[in-house]
Amino acid sequence: MLRSCLARLRTLGALRGPRGGARPPATDTGPALRLFSSEEVILKDYSVPNPSWSKDLRLLYDQYMKKCEDGSWKRLPSYRDVAHLDSKLIKEEQMPQARIFIRSYEDGLGFEFVMFHNDVEKKTVCLFQGGPYLQGLSGWLHGGAMATMIDITSGMAASIGERIVTANLNIDFKRPVPLYSVVVINSQLYKAEGRKLFVSCDVRSVDGKTLYAEATSLFVKLDPEKSST
Numbered sequence: 001m002l003r004s005c006l007a008r009l010r011t012l013g014a015l016r017g018p019r020g021g022a023r024p025p026a027t028d029t030g031p032a033l034r035l036f037s038s039e040e041v042i043l044k045d046y047s048v049p050n051p052s053w054s055k056d057l058r059l060l061y062d063q064y065m066k067k068c069e070d071g072s073w074k075r076l077p078s079y080r081d082v083a084h085l086d087s088k089l090i091k092e093e094q095m096p097q098a099r100i101f102i103r104s105y106e107d108g109l110g111f112e113f114v115m116f117h118n119d120v121e122k123k124t125v126c127l128f129q130g131g132p133y134l135q136g137l138s139g140w141l142h143g144g145a146m147a148t149m150i151d152i153t154s155g156m157a158a159s160i161g162e163r164i165v166t167a168n169l170n171i172d173f174k175r176p177v178p179l180y181s182v183v184v185i186n187s188q189l190y191k192a193e194g195r196k197l198f199v200s201c202d203v204r205s206v207d208g209k210t211l212y213a214e215a216t217s218l219f220v221k222l223d224p225e226k227s228s229t
């Protein structure tokens with residue numbers, strides 16, 4: 001159980017092992033996951049309410065937490081520290097500084113979000129509130145910030161616990177998203193073909209009436225035989 005948990009966290013880029021270098025502050029507020037094995041891991045889960053969350057985000061969070069009660073939906077934890085234990089891509093001394101960029105901002109300033117996943121339906125829903133550091137045109141969320149969240153939400157629908165990369169992402173931006181507003185990102189895996197995973201996604205307002213964006217994406221499972229991946 002612990003081993004599979006560690007493997008999964010490793011895949012999600014969430015583990016920090018004692019691989020040299022100073023450990024950044026592990027937790028400030030909120031629940032933390034602490035695992036003990038040959039590698040000690042202390043992680044703060046950022047996918048929980050904090051004071052910057054709007055009423056809309058909290059209400060939606062509560063609704064989805066209710067859906068989790070029968071086990072059909074699961075809240076996905078999310079971490080800031082990225083240090084892949086097996087990453088050979090960056091120097092060991094660079095690892096303590098590496099962070100998941102969508103968790104790099106302080107509470108409320110950047111990406112506030114929580115994701116829920118339904119494994120049977122192959123769906124992932126992200127409740128996302130974009131903060132002031134994500135501004136594009138005045139008062140609106142930057143499209144790149146939206147694209148980032150579409151990518152990650154779709155990636156979670158494609159595969160949890162496997163090494164995948166985004167090969168293709170197509171987005172139709174239908175309406176600009178107001179900064180600070182909450183949107184619901186719905187993604188679904190609709191086809192799997194060998195190493196290829198196809199996902200559809202839409203982004204809507206909390207009441208579902210405004211369609212902000214639609215997207216399709218292709219994720220490819222990494223081939224362990226190929227050294228570049």
Ligand SMILES: CCCCC/C=C\C/C=C\C/C=C\C/C=C\CCCC(=O)SCCNC(=O)CCNC(=O)[C@H](O)C(C)(C)COP(=O)(O)OP(=O)(O)OC[C@H]1O[C@@H](n2cnc3c(N)ncnc32)[C@H](O)[C@@H]1OP(=O)(O)O
Binds near residue numbers: 078
């Ligand atoms: C990941 C951290 C995010 C942090 C988020 C924080 C919290 C949430 C926690 C975790 C998130 C977890 C999951 C989210 C997942 C992803 C989100 C972020 C992911 C990224 O940010 S990732 C960076 C951007 N991404 C790249 O950096 C990819 C560069 N690229 C490559 O690495 C290669 O290009 C590769 C591996 C794609 C393929 O290379 P390859 O050599 O292994 O295989 P090959 O070329 O043979 O393709 C095999 C079959 O795919 C078809 N195919 C390939 N590309 C296609 C395309 N563009 N369009 C249509 N079809 C395509 C071929 O046609 C063939 O199809 P067929 O088999 O039918 O012939």
